[in-house]
Amino acid sequence: MEKIRVIVVDDEQLVRAALVKMVNSRTDMEVVGEAANGPQAVRCAQTQRSDVVLMDVRMPGGDGITATAQLRALARPPQILVLTTFDVDDYVFAALEAGAAGFLLKDTDPDRLFHAIRAVxxxxGMLAPTVTRRLIERTRERAVASKSKVAVARLELLTAREAEVLDAVARGMSNDGVAQLLFLSEATVKTHVSRILAKLELDNRVQAALLFRDAHH
Known part of the structure; x- marks a missing residue:
């Protein structure tokens, strides 16, 4: 059976040596290269065919995020398994967005590391549980932010007065309530509401209120 070819990238020599020793202790995998920073990792992968790169992300002389993107752009890209001591920071998401297939903490036990190498x-994919939860949260946050952006853009179609009317409608006010609040006739409020729905291409005032809420999340 052909062995899984691994490149180990870490700026700390002791950490790198420990990872190399661990990987080489398995009969189904072997270390074919080592690097102390991102650019070295890319050069190594260009000369050594590899299946998996164990990648540190915070390294002087070239971080693992940029290297991950460059490695994934190769003609025969290796899978990137990111190893770090930090589980909930922007490096996690940057690495995954750059194309990393997995993410593990450096204090992961050897069996889990071997399983992750085989999996990627x-x-x-292979994600540490804490990272998976945080990733789901971040994705949800981004979805809300994206929805909010779209809603804000749509509401820019409204005049200042229409925006005031919608604000009141979104607070659950009736046409009569809106009329009293804004010193308008009820008929004028109805006209404003109709125009708002037409401009926003909505069916009813509940949809308009939801859109307003999204924009002001």
Whole structure:
């Protein structure tokens, strides 16, 4: 059986040596290269065919995020398994967005590391549980932010007066309530509400209120 070819990238020599020793202790995998920073990792992968790169992300002389993106752009890109001591910071998401297939903490036990190497080599993803939860949260946050952006853009179609009317409608006011609040006739409020719905291409005032809420999340 062909061994999984691994490149180990870490600026700390002791950490790198420990990882190399661990990987080489398995009969189904072997270390084919080592690097102390991102640019070295890319050069190594260009000369050594590899299946998996164990990548540190915070390294002087070239971080692992840029290197991950460059490695994934190669003609025969290796899978990137990011190892770090930090589980909930922007490096996590930057690495995954750059194309990393997996993410593990450096204090992960050896068996889990071996399982992760095999998993990403087979084309599967591998995320530490804490990272998975945080990633879901971040994705949700981004979805809300994106929804909010779209809503804000749509509301820019409204005049200042229409925006005031919608604000009141979104607070659950009736046409009569809006009329009293803004010193308008009820008929004028109805006209404003109709125009708002037409401009925003909505069916009813509940949809308008939801859109307003999204914009002001």
């Amino acid at each position: 080599a087979a084309g599967e």
